[in-house]
Amino acid sequence: MCYVIITCRSLGWTLLSVAVALIIVTSVVSPYWLIGIPTSYGLESQNESVQPTREEFIPTVGIFNRCRKLQRGLSLMKRENCATFVTGYTDPDDDFPHAWKASLVFFALAGLLLSFSMILAVLSLFVRSFFGKSIFTIAGLVQSIAGLLSVLGLVVYPAGWGSDRINRLCGEYANPYIIDRCELGWSFYLCVVGTVLVFLCSILSIQADHSTTSRKVEEEVLEGKNLICVI
Numbered sequence: 671m672c673y674v675i676i677t678c679r680s681l682g683w684t685l686l687s688v689a690v691a692l693i694i695v696t697s698v699v700s701p702y703w704l705i706g707i708p709t710s711y712g713l714e715s716q717n718e719s720v721q722p723t724r725e726e727f728i729p730t731v732g733i734f735n736r737c738r739k740l741q742r743g744l745s746l747m748k749r750e751n752c753a754t755f756v757t758g759y760t761d762p763d764d765d766f767p768h769a770w771k772a773s774l775v776f777f778a779l780a781g782l783l784l785s786f787s788m789i790l791a792v793l794s795l796f797v798r799s800f801f802g803k804s805i806f807t808i809a810g811l812v813q814s815i816a817g818l819l820s821v822l823g824l825v826v827y828p829a830g831w832g833s834d835r836i837n838r839l840c841g842e843y844a845n846p847y848i849i850d851r852c853e854l855g856w857s858f859y860l861c862v863v864g865t866v867l868v869f870l871c872s873i874l875s876i877q878a879d880h881s882t883t884s885r886k887v888e889e890e891v892l893e894g895k896n897l898i899c900v901i
Contacts, residue, residue, distance in 0.1 A: 767830025
């Protein structure tokens with residue numbers, strides 16, 4: 671017989687598992703890891719009576735993408751142009767730092783594991799075990815590994831700040847783990863928060879497991895209920 675068991679702790683863990691997976695993926699694909707120094711874009715007029723068109727813009731860069739202002743012909747594009755700057759993993763270190771390549775691999779693996787744990791978290795509402803093991807235990811272990819991979823990605827990422835790309839964005843004194851005149855963007859901080867929440871999820875998986883095997887749940891199962899909701 672199929673049982674649907676929902677408790678406050680198991681439901682909270684499930685929702686948080688979905689949220690952290692989305693948080694990590696969103697932070698990695700966002701081009702706002704580094705906020706560059708203000709740059710002036712515009713057109714110089716050959717007519718002295720016409721004031722040159724100048725506009726200040728703050729470029730940003732992510733692990734594999736960037737945002738900047740483009741100039742097309744004699745006109746300025748008002749919208750930001752955000753796109754990847756990567757053409758392949760064979761790109762030179764000055765264009766796509768090797769540290770960022772490694773960081774991207776770590777985050778990609780973490781994202782895959784978090785997606786798997788998210789599926790397990792949803793299935794935990796209907797399934798108690800997976801290959802003879804508690805589905806909560808498996809998901810918690812997967813989340814712990816994903817958290818470690820995310821930590822490695824965050825630690826390795828600043829090692830790429832000494833590349834020519836970052837020197838142009840942040841200043842000539844930018845070096846590995848030295849940001850010079852740039853600032854860390856919201857994507858970096860979002861990834862840090864997401865990583866902390868991943869470890870929190872792995873801990874909460876234990877509580878979620880205990881809540882679905884409590885005496886009150888067992889009593890309602892013995893009563894023949896198929897949908898069991900326990901506060």
